[in-house]
Amino acid sequence: MGMFSSDIKSMDDLFVHTLRDIYYAEQQITKALPKMISQATNPELKGGFEQHLKETQGQVQRLEQVFKMHGVEAKGVTCPAIDGIIKEANEVAGEVADKAVLDAALVAAAQAVEHYEITRYGSLIAWAKQLGRQDCASVLQQNLDEEKATDKKLTAMAESKVNQQAV
Ligand code: FE
Ligand code: FE
Ligand code: FE
Numbered sequence: 001m002g003m004f005s006s007d008i009k010s011m012d013d014l015f016v017h018t019l020r021d022i023y024y025a026e027q028q029i030t031k032a033l034p035k036m037i038s039q040a041t042n043p044e045l046k047g048g049f050e051q052h053l054k055e056t057q058g059q060v061q062r063l064e065q066v067f068k069m070h071g072v073e074a075k076g077v078t079c080p081a082i083d084g085i086i087k088e089a090n091e092v093a094g095e096v097a098d099k100a101v102l103d104a105a106l107v108a109a110a111q112a113v114e115h116y117e118i119t120r121y122g123s124l125i126a127w128a129k130q131l132g133r134q135d136c137a138s139v140l141q142q143n144l145d146e147e148k149a150t151d152k153k154l155t156a157m158a159e160s161k162v163n164q165q166a167v
Helices: 011-039 043-070 080-095 099-130 134-165
Strands: none
Touching (some): 011 099, 043 099
């Protein structure tokens, strides 16, 4: 999908392109989370990342289900946004020595990831409904609900524990 070509001609094309974007993103997140699990010190944060890794693996399967329902090939397209968010997370983490401060940095990085996912799923669900694909919208809604719940949990962790340990 070149930047100057016009491969996206319809709302359906845009839906499929964005589905492939989030499919790629979820796969990159699946690869990034094990490192974040190993870097986290706070047991609640570590456990939260472990749980979200399992959820993310399920989200990849749901996306494959949506590709199938929509009758298109399940494949990813490079998402420069998620690559950038993960790169930034690694760069910041690499510069933090204190374990408690590292936990706070990991929470912030994870929330950047969740917020990207939330915007993508929000658009995908709206477009699926517009395209008359309530079935696809319902499956995508399950992923969105998990991202939103994860974001809330991260906020609660940051406010209650992680940031207070980092002084
Ligand atoms: Fe996800
Ligand atoms: Fe993207
Ligand atoms: Fe997520």
